[in-house]
Amino acid sequence: MSEDSVMRDQAALDRLLRAERQGLRLAIFCRTAAVALQIVWFIASRTANGHMPDPLIITVLSLFAALGVGAFLVIGTRYDRWWLKYALYAVDILGICVLFVLAPAFHPSGIEPILSFRNQGIHFLFPLIAMASLSLSWRLVAWSGLMSVIGWWAAFGFAVSGVETPLSWGDLPVNWTRDDYLALVLSPDFIATGSRVEETGFVMVAALILALAVHRARNVFFAQIEAEAAREELQRAFGRYVPEVIAERLVADRETLAPQVRRGVALVLDIENFTKYADGRDPAAVIETLGSFLADATDAISAREGVVISFTGDGLLAAFNTPLEIKAPERAALDAASDLLACAEKHGFRVRIGLAAGPVASGRVGSSRRQAFTIYGDTVNRAARLEALAKDAGATVLTDTGVAGKARPDDLLKPLGEQKIRGFEVPLEVWSKEMTALPGGTAG
Missing domain, CATH: 3.30.70.1230 (Nucleotide cyclase, GGDEF domain)
Structure with a gap:
């Protein structure tokens, strides 16, 4: 590879790195703004229903928001490290999963964790995966999907750890009735393992598809850089008057x-x-x-x-x-x-x-x-x-x-x-x- 090619490749990588940093800052800004809105919504909805907002949830969400502000300020500075974005997304995703199962444990009513877990839904993690694509890093998107799967199964494992007789879809009778169905899904022992497989499977597939889209976008970027380099080479070879069709x-x-x-x-x-x-x-x-x-x-x-x-x-x-x-x-x-x-x-x-x-x-x-x-x-x-x-x-x-x-x-x-x-x-x-x-x- 010639020196010019090395310089062009380095210039392209520098441009992409700047774009990644800008995208990551945008993703962190959106993520932090979403957390702030979630705090406001949580307090407003609980207050409107006559309930006292859970201090633990507010504290955790506030820590998430503060973490986002800190990461936003660090990105692009001399303190920035390649692994920080992976660590931030891991903390965010795993923190949300932990919040789903720990919050009920601190509630005075003593709600079983599995009931709270079933009531939440993995859809809370989708925005984080989507925002990861703003960083233009397909690895971060795939990492976010992997962390979502790991965190969700870890939370599920904790939630079902106290269930004495776990029930799942396989416990429905062959010729089940409406009463059989309601008795199963309303049971505190119903853990629905098959539903968790479907949820995490869809999350991982969606993350991989989004990562592939980001990867293709990066390839398009490099193809444009290569085309620009080729045109510059032609200009050096043939001078200014190179008609577009010839070029x-x-x-x-x-x-x-x-x-x-x-x-x-x-x-x-x-x-x-x-x-x-x-x-x-x-x-x-x-x-x-x-x-x-x-x-x-x-x-x-x-x-x-x-x-x-x-x-x-x-x-x-x-x-x-x-x-x-x-x-x-x-x-x-x-x-x-x-x-x-x-x-x-x-x-x-x-x-x-x-x-x-x-x-x-x-x-x-x-x-x-x-x-x-x-x-x-x-x-x-x-x-x-x-x-x-x-x-x-x-x-x-x-x-x-x-x-x-x-x-x-x-x-x-x-x-x-x-x-x-x-x-x-x-x-x-x-x-x-x-x-x-x-x-x-x-x-x-």
Whole structure:
């Protein structure tokens, strides 16, 4: 893994950690607010019914609220530890379970714990599990579900410990009647073990489903980080002018950037007499005009499924059929050349273009900190030499045999015969495509 990848992964983990802390603080805030509301509701409901609120329950709930406030203040500070959230949820869940079975024991009426336990319900634990999902930690959600199951069975075990003759659903007669049913469910010895299995089973399944949902959400987050990293890599490789459609295709198939050799077409473009055009003009205006032209030229090439590999001062290098595979690169390059001539005329420039077809090697070059995608080989060199030859030949577009072989009559190519190309021992067959005169051209 490259250093950039490590840094990106660490940055992603840092972002996720911040989101987890914010979510955990939100969960603790909601949990503490719920406990405070429960205190108010408990006091109000007991008072409205003419009963004295149980001081033990109020004390325990107040301690829960104070614990939440303390945890809220600690999260994100130097006192924060990874295990604190697990400890907090364990204390909350187990505390609620203990409260269900201990509260009746301190009541003067001496109610059997099993009767109070049956009257409560495991649904009191569901909000805690749901709030755990706000932390974006699937482990905390699963932990909350596990603690709920353990706490509920522990509370159940304590509640039934004093039952001398436990009764459950299996004690109903085969052909039971309404009286049999009422006698069973209203009995102080009825513990309903099967119902406890169903309750905790549903709680655990719900917690695991919620944990899976959180896990999927985290995967989506990392996928977005990876996509952002891929787009940043493309921007480093291809510069600013990477059309969205091209970027999406490259991101979808990362292997397209791997070193490879594929038959394609190289296009080299240069503005004619640009130095003369820029002489005496305001540099800012020159750069703005040049940038506008190169942006439109890039769009024209992209519209023909080509990719601008690099900008060369007042020109550019483009490729067809690499890194993106297309069906007819020669045809696409010829059409792009025509579009570029029109684009140049629109901006008041004359351009020279060299087109060459053949094997094109491509791949990323550079260090782990800075990389660029490039194309190279005889085909690229030939396109550059043809663009240079266009100046001596007084031509606008020069192509080699490979490109000219795919031309149509309306391309208006004419053969120039064999030409000696600098850097090539054997003369090459060359074809030219002329551009109409540029009325009032500024750079021609």
